[in-house]
Amino acid sequence: MTNSVDFQKPFEAMQTLMNIQVAAITKSVEQQKKTGEELAAFFKVEVEKAKELKSPEDLIKFNVDTNTALFELLKGQGEAFTAIATEARDAATSEFSKLSK
Template sequence: MTTKVDFQKPFEAVQTLMNIQVSAITKSVEQQKKTGEELASFFKTEVEKARELKSPEDVISYNVAANQALFELLKAQGEAFTAIANEAREAATAEFSKLAK
């Protein structure tokens, strides 16, 4: 009584999971590059704005606005990384579900 073991399905699942990892890493690296460029651009723009400040009131207003803008930028960047992670998690979960069937 011999049972033939089918290694094809697990092998394909491993390939798919590795492809999901490669895709997530690639997207993450691309997002890191974009994030770096956005931050560099943000700070370059803010330096230019800061050069035109004349009064203490200008400094305070500028500081509040710049911090709010930076927070929004960082929030959007965090959401982009979260989306990459969620996409990878959903794809991996779907693949594991196929194995369970």
């Protein structure tokens, strides 16, 4: 009596997981490019604004406003990376749950 081992399901799961990884890496690289472009544009605009400062009060307001805007930009970028990771985790978890069925 011989039992044949079915490697098809684990092999397909491995392929799917590798595709999930490739998709996550691709999205991450695209997001990094977008993030870099956003940061460069942000600082370019802020440099132009800084040229117009006339008083210490202007400098303080500019500094607070710029740091607040930068924080919001970075927060949004972090949320975008988190969404990529969450999507990949959910897809991988779903694939692992199929293996146990």
